[in-house]
Amino acid sequence: MLLPRGVPEAGRLAAFNALVRGDRATVCRAAEVPLLDQVDLLWANGWQPDDVLHHTRVALADAKQRRLVPDLVAADRAGRSTQAIDPRWQQQLDDAGLGDAQARRGWLARWSAREGLEGAQLVLAVLAVVETLRVPPLDFLLPPPGRPDQPLASAASAPDRADPVLVRVRRLLAKAESTEFEAEAATYTAKAQELITRHAIDAALLAANRGRNGEAPTMIRVRVDPPYADIKNVLLNVVAAATRCRVVVLGQVSMTAVMGTASDLAAVEALYTSLLVQGQHALAETARSAPPGARTRSASYRSAFWLAYADRLGERLREVTDHVVAGSTDSDRLLPALQSQADALDAWVTERFGTLGTSPVRGGWDAAGWTQGRLAGDTAKLATGDLRPTRRAIG
Structure with missing residues (x-):
């Protein structure tokens, strides 16, 4: 050097x-x-x-x-x-x-x-x-130039971006980002989560019918930028958990590894990006008319906002997932199939990363920020009957 x-x-x-x-x-x-x-x-x-x-x-x-x-x-x-x-x-x-x-x-x-x-x-x-550029090594997700035989983190192929379900999910999330109406954004987001959950259920049942464990686990890396990177990782973990995936934060490099099936990972990446954009928009709205130094511009307020936003979204996403699973007509086979996939994924993560720990989330506490964050994530009801299209077409 x-x-x-x-x-x-x-x-x-x-x-x-x-x-x-x-x-x-x-x-x-x-x-x-x-x-x-x-x-x-x-x-x-x-x-x-x-x-x-x-x-x-x-x-x-x-x-x-x-x-x-x-x-x-x-x-x-x-x-x-x-x-x-x-x-x-x-x-x-x-x-x-x-x-x-x-x-x-x-x-x-x-x-x-x-x-x-x-x-x-x-x-x-x-x-x-x-x-x-002196950084720790990462898992191989693509073969580098000139090394086509380089072993990868998983042999599973990347999700097909032409998959009709994933195409619909991306369209719904794009609409959620673009609309100015909070309830409408939540409806689009809930419908996207419902679609990908049904997609995962169909895949799990198909694998069970064939006597298999389903798709092999694979990995992606998601960029998580400052400021408030640790709290944004909380949001990513919430989305991943609701989509049957696992998260490992990669220290020193502003990236997080997410593990799951290829289809679920595509949904996690799209949903996290959409919710991050929506959260940033909601936070910007609260500070738009505030003067410099105002409470809504403080680090404590923003930290509390992001934590509350992630907390409420976690509740909403779990409600959607639980509702779809409960509505399955083949729950006797579905729950063991999903558990088998979860066990296989946990074993794969442990093999790659060993014993994992947790770290505290830094940031201050602000009651107003928490309240506004909950409001930003708490809008449309999530029962199937409430997921009907609004005046803008869904799908």
Whole structure:
């Protein structure tokens, strides 16, 4: 690396001073290889382009440093033009809006010139990025470039985005996000949860009929951004639990692992995103007319709001799930089938992560924030008869 760990402080300072005295071209030539080596190590440790770009957006406070990372990933991509790349990996690269690097050499000098950095500022920016990319390994969810035989966290395939049930769920949640009417948003959300629960019941009964345990567990990683990341993880856990999934928070990287069947995971990701958007909208409305420093803008108020919002939504989602399960015409076989799937998932999670613990949720307490959070999550009734379409078509 530029300034290797394990070298005495005096040696590190001497290496830093030598880099600072070099001109821009010299520093960039020296830095390109260790930066690309660091990215190669990330791919070998289970990271994906989306993971790296998200982590650095959150972890790097300096905008110039953040803009270095897409150029770095683009340079890595340019050096792998002849390697086999998984289509899902390639899709992440295509969607990322990467820099214009066409080769593994020369890209850092163009970035530094564009950002107006040289000397100590340039060296410190590069070192900050290198340090930020020193992160723990993750589970392999996609094979990295050039390694098609890399073992993955699960052999289960990703959910088919053309699955008609999941398409309907996404449409309902999109409507829930876009409507200005709270009761209407809750109706759409409840209907989406009802659909995915019925979908899971059908799959469990089909597997039971065939003498199988159902879909093999698999895993996704969900980005959970600050502020209030620990409380947003509470909301994610609430959604996952109501959708028969398990959650493990990944420390240091602003991501959370969610385990379950492929279809349930697709529903969790969509539902969590929708509820997060709706919660942010409701919180923004309470603060829209409040002056700076007002109670509704305080950290205690917002923490209490998010906790109450998650608490009430947990109740509502459980009501929907319990109602659908209770309405099954084949409950004698359904409950053992669902329990068998839950046991298999718990065993899989334990095998991957060992014994798990819990951590306290940080934040203050505010009675008004709690009340507003409950109100934001407490709207439409959830009995089947109350899930009829409003004036906007459902489905």
